[in-house]
Amino acid sequence: MIKKLTSFKEAEKKVFSKIDSYVKNKIKIVPLIDAINKVSAEEIIANENLPYFNKAAMDGYAVIAEDTYGASYTNPIILELSNDVEHGKAKKVFTGDPIPDNTNAVIMKEFCREENGLLEIYKTVHPNENVAKIGEDVKKGDVIINKHEKITPYHINLLASLAIKEIAIYDLKFGIIATGDELEDLENANLEKLKRTKKIVNSNSYMLYALIKDLGFDGKIYGIVRDDKDMLKEMIKKALKENDFIITTGGTSVGDRDLTVKAIKELGNIILHGVNIRPGKPFGLGEVNNKLIFLLSGYPVASAVQFELFIYRYFLKRKSVVLPLKRSLASELGRVDFVRVKIDSGVEPIRISGSGVITSLVKCDGYILIPENVEGYEKGEMVEVFIL
């Protein structure tokens, strides 16, 4: 039985500080190529400007801008082509080429004519014109990637450009245990039989495994444990040995079937059980042998939301945008509501008939969180949408 609900803020603080103390030693350094789409475990500061030399931003000729002043089609200026540029000279360059140190502009080839080692120029260029200046992309000292930011292909380009070859990521493994007599393994699942026996597939384990992979971590599915406390305890002990974290799905709802909570109490401690959020209220956190166990619901949407709020968001904040609400939204003081939304010239909450509706997570663009100190939002209020 959940006695009293913990507020979302307090729950988040407890969970995140527990994860914090666990993961700080679970870091590995990997080559860039193995870090794609993973969570950066470090902040990286630019060790140099990028570019680190002045470059041509167009195909053309590097010149001293002042040499071109007054040039026109009727009054062209003539420069000598050369590899070393001084006044009166120009050097042919392609986009991306370094320009000679004493040049300060590139005149596009469209405004020149080359003949016999000489260059006719028909247009004035100004200092810095068509030049990609030192530090234009990244300044030495800039943050290239933050701790807990997803390492995208574009980050990889920046890091490689600065000759940074490795990056720290988290080295974590999650074990997933599903509980419930109503569950059937996917491998053995036959739809006609499932309908007849009113059983359901252990689909949550697959979703949770996918979410763990999406964060860039390793996962292992331990299958289904029947509603039997001793069998569950044995499975938890086994999974604890092989993983950094355990996730259970099912067996946490309020009522007579709180087997997971009971099993963990006998093995260690329940740190938290029951959070004032909707959906996802029966979320729990346990600790056994200094390892953490996340107790998620058996209901698909509830478990997806609990994973998002207490695991995914610890490691990775979703990209978010701030936009006006298209209709008002009611909530309850003290409770945090997770509201799936579409973005369509504003934020449109999705009308959902039931919390089992996983389709709503497929079809939404993201979600908003109505904080606990707010009774709801008015139409037109600006809200932060986290893009899924």
Add this chain to the structure above:
Amino acid sequence: MIKKLTSFKEAEKKVFSKIDSYVKNKIKIVPLIDAINKVSAEEIIANENLPYFNKAAMDGYAVIAEDTYGASYTNPIILELSNDVEHGKAKKVFTGDPIPDNTNAVIMKEFCREENGLLEIYKTVHPNENVAKIGEDVKKGDVIINKHEKITPYHINLLASLAIKEIAIYDLKFGIIATGDELEDLENANLEKLKRTKKIVNSNSYMLYALIKDLGFDGKIYGIVRDDKDMLKEMIKKALKENDFIITTGGTSVGDRDLTVKAIKELGNIILHGVNIRPGKPFGLGEVNNKLIFLLSGYPVASAVQFELFIYRYFLKRKSVVLPLKRSLASELGRVDFVRVKIDSGVEPIRISGSGVITSLVKCDGYILIPENVEGYEKGEMVEVFIL
């Protein structure tokens, strides 16, 4: 030399139809668990309703709603607890449990009191109240996932729930060849030496590899080929044998260094070279031995944009949202502009000083495409933002 630019629409059509004919036989069927975040190569239609039986949406008691009419705290109705429900009876259920066939509602346990096999009910429930009805999540015949949709953890849950164990994905391998005397391998890169020699790291190959991985495909980096046509031809021949597609980066800019184009012409055909887009104009497509070669720029942003428009978008359309522009944007008739934007109560184009600024791709929320038949957008116009 690029003689005449192809319009974006025509280029896209040519490229996509070439990819189409190549990839239609490059499909493999994999277990769900191996398909996470990959591109679905098939449309999957729901073979059954989900849920496929009526379920309790709350902890409580399954009842025949009509039996509760008129119940109140002052005038409770008493039902008998039983596993088989008929009029006058109720069955205890937890969230997610099937409810007996002839029941049509669940009364929440908060409004009941159980004693000695009897249930006191203090509230009327209506038919379908607190019931997750058959087909509430997915209706038989609904599309669960479209061809060329990313297979998310939530799709995996839906597919597993319907006992669908496998899914078709594309089985593709991309070889990446970088060209240019100015490039240095990442492994050997030393920043001080790079500054002194004015060389740059072959960072594009890593970014392109990451983008290929992000699409769920295999990639192989073939390193750097110096500006030598014969060496390039040899490398292309080798990579063609080992891959489905080749991507080259560098060597496509207009001018004296069109080595890649020349090499491919000697090995096969150039289908396309030069597209009226900005950035990314020097994009090309070649065909050798019925395999495709994508010719991307050496400039980081240009190559990222070319990959996005001609490869990524073929396989996967980004999630998009339609929002008003916060300031006007100029373009050129006939040209498609790729504009990086932030979303902040509307769409804010990012002011960029140069096309080498890869940071802009890290910092933007997404991009808009200004079509070729439009000279620009006015402030306030609704535009489609593709979320990166």
